[in-house]
Amino acid sequence: MVIDISRLTNNKPIKINSQMTIGSIGLNLEKSNPVLDIKGNISKQDNIFFINVRVSSILSFLCDFCLKPLDFKVDFSIDEKFIKKIGEDKKKVDKEISENDILWIDENSISITPLCIANILECVPMQTLCNKNCKGMCYICGTNLNDDSCTCKQEKNTDSRFDILKSLKFQNN
Ligand SMILES: [Zn+2]
Numbered sequence: 001m002v003i004d005i006s007r008l009t010n011n012k013p014i015k016i017n018s019q020m021t022i023g024s025i026g027l028n029l030e031k032s033n034p035v036l037d038i039k040g041n042i043s044k045q046d047n048i049f050f051i052n053v054r055v056s057s058i059l060s061f062l063c064d065f066c067l068k069p070l071d072f073k074v075d076f077s078i079d080e081k082f083i084k085k086i087g088e089d090k091k092k093v094d095k096e097i098s099e100n101d102i103l104w105i106d107e108n109s110i111s112i113t114p115l116c117i118a119n120i121l122e123c124v125p126m127q128t129l130c131n132k133n134c135k136g137m138c139y140i141c142g143t144n145l146n147d148d149s150c151t152c153k154q155e156k157n158t159d160s161r162f163d164i165l166k167s168l169k170f171q172n173n
Pocket residue numbers: 063064065066067068129130131134135136
């Protein structure tokens with residue numbers, strides 16, 4: 001989402017209440033293009049812009065093991081300062097940027113999309129499971145082993161190619 005900052009005046013915050021769609025951002029999402037709710041405000045003090053927004057959404061994932069759809073709630077705040085580099089202030093601004101944790105802009109707009117994506121990637125676990133004890137899916141017949149059982153497993157256990165493994169002994173020092 002790109003926020004137009006050209007009409008902001010000092011100390012008069014503007015409310016933000018909108019929705020933004022992002023791409024699938026490399027996650028194992030069931031429904032791509034999740035919609036984010038963005039609420040908060042943006043304010044300005046000279047050439048410094050403050051963005052305080054709350055971002056929330058429900059992402060629909062597929063369980064990594066059994067492929068069952070599952071919802072994952074994301075909810076985070078973006079609380080950032082942006083500084084605009086203007087003319088002779090540039091040097092002063094550069095100093096401020098390096099000394100403080102400030103992002104800079106050189107146009108009349110601020111895009112919060114990269115911040116939203118970074119936050120989402122940070123709160124989503126590496127592995128998305130419907131349940132930490134998920135039994136997964138039978139890789140032979142596709143049965144969801146949380147809901148049902150199948151006979152493939154027995155066949156796999158009696159597979160003679162694996163018999164050699166049973167006779168192996170592992171030594172623990
Ligand atoms: Zn699962």
